[in-house]
Structures are given as structure tokens and as C-alpha cells.
Amino acid sequence: MSHGDAGAPCVIEAEGIRTRLGGVWVHDGIGFKVRRGELVALIGGSGSGKTVLLNELIGLMRPTAGRARLLGVDVGVADHPTLNKLRQRFGVLFQDGALFSSLTVAENVAAPLREHTRLPRHLVQQLVEFRLSLAGLPLAALNKLPAELSGGMRKRAALARALALEPEILFLDEPTSGLDPIAARAFDQTVRTLCDSFGLTVYMNTHDLDTLWGVVDRVIVLSGGKVIADGPVAEVAKVAEPWIQSYFSAHVPHRGG
Numbered sequence: 313m314s315h316g317d318a319g320a321p322c323v324i325e326a327e328g329i330r331t332r333l334g335g336v337w338v339h340d341g342i343g344f345k346v347r348r349g350e351l352v353a354l355i356g357g358s359g360s361g362k363t364v365l366l367n368e369l370i371g372l373m374r375p376t377a378g379r380a381r382l383l384g385v386d387v388g389v390a391d392h393p394t395l396n397k398l399r400q401r402f403g404v405l406f407q408d409g410a411l412f413s414s415l416t417v418a419e420n421v422a423a424p425l426r427e428h429t430r431l432p433r434h435l436v437q438q439l440v441e442f443r444l445s446l447a448g449l450p451l452a453a454l455n456k457l458p459a460e461l462s463g464g465m466r467k468r469a470a471l472a473r474a475l476a477l478e479p480e481i482l483f484l485d486e487p488t489s490g491l492d493p494i495a496a497r498a499f500d501q502t503v504r505t506l507c508d509s510f511g512l513t514v515y516m517n518t519h520d521l522d523t524l525w526g527v528v529d530r531v532i533v534l535s536g537g538k539v540i541a542d543g544p545v546a547e548v549a550k551v552a553e554p555w556i557q558s559y560f561s562a563h564v565p566h567r568g569g
């Protein structure tokens with residue numbers, strides 16, 4: 313497993329992020345950096361603000377204070393054309409997959425290519441097939457509607473779409489939730505392979521301890537609106553903090569994890 317190159321440039325930077333929602337401070341000064349090629353997981357209890365933070369990092373929400381910088385761009389102050397260009401450099405797999413239900417898998421994966429490139433039809437088709445294979449889906453899924461796929465296959469179709477424009481960063485919001493353990497581990501391995509093969513940077517929100525022990529380089533723990541631990545999983549699991557201890561005691565790592 314790669315553990316990120318200490319000399320690699322930072323591609324995600326959160327700096328002093330504070331977020332007030334519904335009269336409550338969800339984030340109270342969050343800071344961290346993610347280097348190119350790292351596979352990083354953000355963990356924290358339900359409602360700790362993981363999804364809100366992801367939305368802030370990709371420019372869908374604005375923090376009340378502080379800065380989110382993505383590939384060197386301050387997403388909070390960037391203008392529309394800059395954000396549009398930036399959006400072509402990262403892919404997102406939202407919690408529910410968010411595929412277009414009336415489009416086939418092929419049409420879903422092709423959508424970003426049609427929107428952002430002028431590639432001829434036959435090249436789009438080839439790229440769609442390649443992305444589908446990278447995401448671990450059989451080509452037989454190409455002409456199926458999302459509703460005709462299993463949950464695991466839908467996640468992979470959404471992954472293929474997130475990979476459509478060959479992103480530098482992939483954001484995943486709880487990618488293995490709702491998958492059976494075998495499908496979840498296979499999905500983890502697909503993501504790890506993408507990191508190792510293409511130097512893709514992956515930032516994921518997760519509750520899945522097997523993902524942490526199995527494929528992640530670094531874990532960031534969010535609690536009480538702050539980062540309370542940040543490091544390799546074996547080190548974070550030893551941090552003497554009540555939430556961390558109860559979280560990790562729920563799980564015995566599998567061999568080799």
C-alpha cells in the first residue's frame with residue numbers, strides 16, 4: 313500500500329474552517345492537508361459534519377469562516393468559470409449514487425463527457441466502456457437502467473461516472489454503505505487500485521472500519537467540530553480519546569489489515 317509521497321503537492325487544503333448551521337457550530341476550526349496520491353478517510357459520528365465538509369471542499373457549500381482550497385483554487389471565492397474548470401478535475405460519488413434514473417448506465421457515464429468535451433460519439437463510447445471496466449462493471453451493464461442493477465453495481469456505475477473525465481481527485485461519501493461485506497471489500501480494492509495505478513487522490517467519508525484497516529493511508533477524525541486525530545489507522549486507533557476508543561473497540565482488524 314502506498315502511504316502518500318511526503319514531497320507530493322497538497323491538492324486539498326482545509327484551513328480554519330468554521331461552519332454555523334441552524335444556530336449550531338458544526339465545524340469549529342478544521343484544518344488539514346491532503347497530498348496528491350493519498351487515500352484519506354474522514355471519520356466521525358453521525359451528524360459530526362462530514363458531508364457538510366465534503367460539500368464545502370467541492371464548492372457546493374460555503375463555510376462561515378476559513379478556507380477550502382482544491383488543486384490550488386480557493387473554492388469559496390472562485391468565480392463561476394474557474395469553478396467550472398475545477399469541476400472537470402475532480403469526481404464525486406455522492407452517498408445515494410445520484411445516477412439519472414431514466415438514463416442507461418452508458419448514458420449516465422457519458423453525460424460528463426458530452427457536457428465537457430466535444431469528442432465524437434464513437435470515442436465517447438470507447439471511453440465509457442473503459443471507465444466501466446475500471447470501475448469493475450461488466451459491459452453487459454451498459455444498456456441497463458440504474459433500477460435494474462444491484463446496489464453494488466449502482467455504486468460502481470456511479471464510480472464510473474465520477475471517473476468519466478479522468479479526475480485528479482475522487483470524493484466519496486460513504487461509498488460502502490448499504491453493500492454486503494464482499495461487495496464492500498471489492499469496492500475498496502477497486503478504489504485502492506485506482507490510487508496505485510493512476511496516482512489518483514481519494515478523499516472519503518466513511519463509517520466502515522474494514523475500509524480503514526484494509527486500504528486507507530490516513531484517517532482524520534472529526535469530533536466536536538474539530539480534528540481530534542490525524543494519521544495512519546494503526547496510530548489513530550491507539551489515541552486515548554473516548555469516542556475513538558469506543559469506535560475502534562467495535563472492531564478487530566482482519567489479518568493483514
Ligand SMILES: Nc1ncnc2c1ncn2[C@@H]1O[C@H](COP(=O)(O)OP(=O)(O)OP(=O)(O)O)[C@@H](O)[C@H]1O
Pocket residue numbers: 333334338356357358359360361362363364365
Ligand atoms: N443545509 C443544512 N441546514 C441546516 N443544518 C444542516 C444542513 N446540512 C446539514 N446540517 C446539519 O449539520 C450537521 C452535520 O451534518 P452532516 O450531514 O455533515 O453529518 P455527517 O457527519 O455527514 O453525518 P452522517 O455520518 O450521518 O452522514 C447535522 O447536525 C445536520 O443536521
